[in-house]
Amino acid sequence: MNATWQKFFQIIQKPERLIIGLMSGTSMDGLDIALCAVTGSGVATRVKLAEFKTVPYTNAFKAEVKSIFSRRDADLQMVCLMNEKIGLLHAEMILEAIASWNLKPQDIDVIASHGQTIFHAPQSLHGLDNYPNATLQIGDGDHIAVKTGIITIADFRQKHIAAGGEGAPLAVYGDYLLFSKKDEDRIMLNIGGIANFTYLPGDHDAARVFSTDVGPGNTLMDQFVQKHYKGRYFDEDARIAMAGSVNEQLLTALMVSDFLLAGFPKTTGPELFNLGYLEQAQVRSKTEQISKEDVMATLSRFSADVIINAIEKCFGKTQTPSIFVSGGGMHNPLLLNQLKAGLKNARFFSTDALEINPDAKEAVLFAILANETMVGNKTNFGNREGVPSVFMGKVCLPE
The missing domain is CATH 3.30.420.40 (ATPase, nucleotide binding domain)
Structure with missing residues (x-):
């Protein structure tokens, strides 16, 4: 041999x-x-x-x-x-x-x-x-x-x-093997460039487990920072976004996408959610002249709303899943606060609670x-x- x-x-x-x-x-x-x-x-x-x-x-x-x-x-x-x-x-x-x-x-x-x-x-x-x-x-x-x-x-x-x-x-394959827990519905939420989650039902039924992309996590914010802030690759501690305010007209335009309406599971990438996507939304909403800080605040809220809507689609508004967060987005305090405000019944943890460094x-x-x-x-x-x-x-x- x-x-x-x-x-x-x-x-x-x-x-x-x-x-x-x-x-x-x-x-x-x-x-x-x-x-x-x-x-x-x-x-x-x-x-x-x-x-x-x-x-x-x-x-x-x-x-x-x-x-x-x-x-x-x-x-x-x-x-x-x-x-x-x-x-x-x-x-x-x-x-x-x-x-x-x-x-x-x-x-x-x-x-x-x-x-x-x-x-x-x-x-x-x-x-x-x-x-x-x-x-x-x-x-x-x-x-x-x-x-x-x-x-x-x-x-x-x-x-x-x-x-x-x-x-x-x-992620569904490893998440199911490592992180399922009897009698506890769990969401393993990863906020990377694209946000995705795995749903782990408390009954351990593998046929009900699924993993899906839900839309942009950090990618639009990172791309915008890299274009407009020389030498910076991301918005550290959400300082730029927290200096701005959410523009509701732009947010509404960003939420218009066939992908966001599609059922689970689904997958996407920066091929869709990129600066061209943002620019088209700004044209439609006539928000080309708003400040860079307001754009970043709105992009953070966009990512949060996409995740919130997807989890509510999975669980409804009243259930109390345990959400374990990992990925670069977990270090964004504004994004995390927006998620917690939008999912008031959920309990949030990092995967440190499961003895796995979230990074x-x-x-x-x-x-x-x-x-x-x-x-x-x-x-x-x-x-x-x-x-x-x-x-x-x-x-x-x-x-």
């Missing part, structure tokens, strides 16, 4: 696997690296977050990614080059993180790499009848495997699409997906559209 495959089979048989989960979202702040000790599989999965760090991207690197991110006119050569460059950069970051934890590459069993999304094109968004759902994450897994010497499982979203999903969101949650979930690919048995989510019961990820060998 090939020695590398033999090693892989030995890893599968271990009672505990040390898996590094990686996540780089559409906000492109940096690479989240989560070192997870994982035992079991399926609903018996247990994970301990042993180490975690976010390695920030340089401004020059962010600019390179942004040159091809969510653009139909992206330079194909740059897409090709960045696929390799991101893989190599992520590998360097992983090796540095491993060394900082006083470990060696041979101590790590597997790397689970999400990659860097540069375009997301579900059929519901591109609207082309003769073309399927599609998505593209770059940062080649083979480059990570060869440079680190660690078996890498990567490119998770393609299998989801092949099995009938839209490639996102994938690490997405990276941890990809470690769980890799673990399921290696040792899991398929969880039946009721054969529903958008939630295929599949294992995801391609195995990349270091030799």
Whole structure:
């Protein structure tokens, strides 16, 4: 037997696997690296977050990614080059993180790499009848495997699409295995560039579990800041937004979108919610001349209202779900206050309450997906559209 495959089979048989989960979202702040000790599989999965760090991207690197991110006119050569460059950069970051934890590459069993999304094109968004759902994450897994010497499982979203999903969101798979609780209805709310949540019913019925994008989280606010405030990539502590006031005319125009009316589950991205979307809403509402602070205040309220409406659609206005928040948006005090004001019956927590660093949650979930690919048995989510019961990820060998 090939020695590398033999090693892989030995890893599968271990009672505990040390898996590094990686996540780089559409906000492109940096690479989240989560070192997870994982035992079991399926609903018996247990994970301990042993180490975690976010390695920030340089401004020059962010600019390179942004040159091809969510653009139909992206330079194909740059897409090709960045696929390799991101893989190599992520590998360097992983090796540095491993060394900082006083470990060696041979101590790590597997790397689970999400990659860097540069375009997301579900059929519901591109609207082309003769073309399927599609998505593209770059940062080649083979480059990570060869440079680190660690078996890498990567490119998770393609299998989801092949099995009938839209490639996102994938959080439902890990959320159900790790965070369901008997007799407690839970919402696992992730506010990244796009806001999404997983609904976990208290009866543990997997056929009722679903995960869905709901609309913009940070993406519109981040894009606006990056355009109008030189050298800034986001509105730290919501200082800009809190200096402004919500413009009701603009807010009403922003809420006009077929996506926001569509049923669950659904998926979207900055391909829809971008500065062009904002500019069109401003034209329709005749609010082109309002202050930048008022625009930011309104964008924050827009994100909050989109999330509130989606959760009320799921639960109604009177029930009291437990909402566990993660992602960059949880650090936005204005957005969180708007959510709490709009969902008065809900109880809000961070995933710290579940012993998972909220900043690490997405990276941890990809470690769980890799673990399921290696040792899991398929969880039946009721054969529903958008939630295929599949294992995801391609195995990349270091030799």
